[in-house]
Amino acid sequence: MFRISQYLREIAQAEKTGVYPSPIGRHVSGQGAAESALPGGRGLAAQGAGAVGIQKPGPVVIWNLIRRCNLTCKHCYALSADHEYEGELSREEVFTVMDDLKAYRVPVLILSGGEPLLRPDIFEIAQRSRDMGFYTGLSTNGTLIDEPMADRVAAMGFNYVGISLDGLRETHDKFRRLEGAFDRSLAAVHLLHERGVKVGLRFTMTAMNAHDLPALLDLMRTEQVDKFYFSHLNYAGRGNIHRGKDAQFQATRDALDMLIERAWDAAQRGLDEEYVTGNNDADGPYLLNWVEARFPQWAPMLRERLVAWGGNSSGVNVANIDNLGHVHPDTMWWHHKLGDVRERPFSAIWSDTSEPLMAGLKAKPRAVKGRCAVCKHFDICGGNTRVRAQQLTGDAWAEDPGCYFTDEEIGATAGSDATRLTMEPVSGKRRVVAIHLEENTHV
Numbered sequence: 001m002f003r004i005s006q007y008l009r010e011i012a013q014a015e016k017t018g019v020y021p022s023p024i025g026r027h028v029s030g031q032g033a034a035e036s037a038l039p040g041g042r043g044l045a046a047q048g049a050g051a052v053g054i055q056k057p058g059p060v061v062i063w064n065l066i067r068r069c070n071l072t073c074k075h076c077y078a079l080s081a082d083h084e085y086e087g088e089l090s091r092e093e094v095f096t097v098m099d100d101l102k103a104y105r106v107p108v109l110i111l112s113g114g115e116p117l118l119r120p121d122i123f124e125i126a127q128r129s130r131d132m133g134f135y136t137g138l139s140t141n142g143t144l145i146d147e148p149m150a151d152r153v154a155a156m157g158f159n160y161v162g163i164s165l166d167g168l169r170e171t172h173d174k175f176r177r178l179e180g181a182f183d184r185s186l187a188a189v190h191l192l193h194e195r196g197v198k199v200g201l202r203f204t205m206t207a208m209n210a211h212d213l214p215a216l217l218d219l220m221r222t223e224q225v226d227k228f229y230f231s232h233l234n235y236a237g238r239g240n241i242h243r244g245k246d247a248q249f250q251a252t253r254d255a256l257d258m259l260i261e262r263a264w265d266a267a268q269r270g271l272d273e274e275y276v277t278g279n280n281d282a283d284g285p286y287l288l289n290w291v292e293a294r295f296p297q298w299a300p301m302l303r304e305r306l307v308a309w310g311g312n313s314s315g316v317n318v319a320n321i322d323n324l325g326h327v328h329p330d331t332m333w334w335h336h337k338l339g340d341v342r343e344r345p346f347s348a349i350w351s352d353t354s355e356p357l358m359a360g361l362k363a364k365p366r367a368v369k370g371r372c373a374v375c376k377h378f379d380i381c382g383g384n385t386r387v388r389a390q391q392l393t394g395d396a397w398a399e400d401p402g403c404y405f406t407d408e409e410i411g412a413t414a415g416s417d418a419t420r421l422t423m424e425p426v427s428g429k430r431r432v433v434a435i436h437l438e439e440n441t442h443v
């Protein structure tokens with residue numbers, strides 16, 4: 001996750017006081033579901049790694065507790081549907097895993113699905129998570145949150161609830177394949193907001209819904225939503241099948257410009273609005289470019305801050321456990337299983353760098369190739385999202401084809417190893433590559 005608002009608040013403060021602020025409010029970086037203001041995370045991990053007597057925290061865990069969903073969204077990475085799935089972790093198994101996660105110093109659990117509210121024991125799991133001191137988030141489509149459910153969610157004391165909204169009414173209902181889904185999700189936002197629950201909107205942009213972004217940002221402000229999470233489309237599940245419709249680079253840049261301007265406006269006015277992005281760590285250098293153009297005096301300090309953030313953290317500071325107990329580097333890697341919590345504790349799986357992908361993701365720096373290898377922003381971006389490279393080329397260490405920078409912007413010179421991969425629409429095809437296909441039960 002990339003926290004635009006956090007960095008722009010620092011710039012706003014520097015503009016006001018003439019002094020660039022010290023690092024504050026350490027936050028988790030990673031992907032979408034960890035969309036909350038957190039008391040720990042990568043900053044804490046970075047501190048802990050070098051500090052005597054302080055143990056490094058475990059990763060933020062995004063936990064898909066159930067695959068069943070009442071919707072069948074076009075970009076769903078879990079390819080969920082409204083029926084039971086065999087072999088999901090029982091409540092007792094979930095509790096056993098939670099004990100291990102706690103001992104491994106995991107700070108945050110994001111309870112997700114499918115639709116997590118369809119799991120009959122979701123509130124028991126959430127209660128235990130709260131009691132154990134995990135920062136507990138809920139990631140939901142919101143359509144099941146009526147007044148009684150809003151009361152339960154509020155009473156549970158979730159630290160954060162993220163609700164997906166992929167456009168205005170017509171667009172969203174089409175995306176979600178359910179008439180009335182928009183009204184129900186927006187009603188959920190109202191109901192939770194009335195009850196004092198911290199709520200965020202989650203928007204995954206494609207060419208099919210990019211036109212609704214300005215209106216959604218307006219909606220965020222009028223509804224006084226705490227956070228706007230902008231997710232770049234990644235290549236997993238239905239997102240993979242639909243990647244031929246991925247927004248073009250210019251549309252992505254336009255969207256980022258809009259988000260940055262909104263976040264800057266909020267930072268200057270002291271508004272309590274949070275703008276974050278996910279699934280494209282090139283957003284870090286993109287923000288740096290924006291600041292360099294407007295406030296060049298603060299750019300070196302921001303650059304330092306962004307290098308400390310370090311870009312993509314899949315397999316390092318963000319982890320995923322699926323409904324069957326399989327562990328993945330993040331939610332977009334469901335076709336690659338690192339291990340099974342029924343066979344080995346999560347802590348053992350996560351620490352095991354004999355697994356090649358895990359070793360590569362944990363390498364510092366990652367051994368990326370192509371444009372990423374020659375990029376001047378690599379120390380900020382970290383080579384971006386490896387699953388996109390793997391899905392397009394079969395090589396998880398190839399350049400990220402989702403990078404929207406030009407060769408000139410990344411400092412690639414003629415004759416360097418910077419030839420951009422071409423993206424081909426694959427709608428209608430099953431997959432481009434077949435790595436670990438025998439394990440791929442979700443695509």
Ligand code: SF4
Binds near residue numbers: 378382383400
């Ligand atoms: S070329 Fe690679 S490392 Fe550089 S900004 Fe793009 S994705 Fe990041």
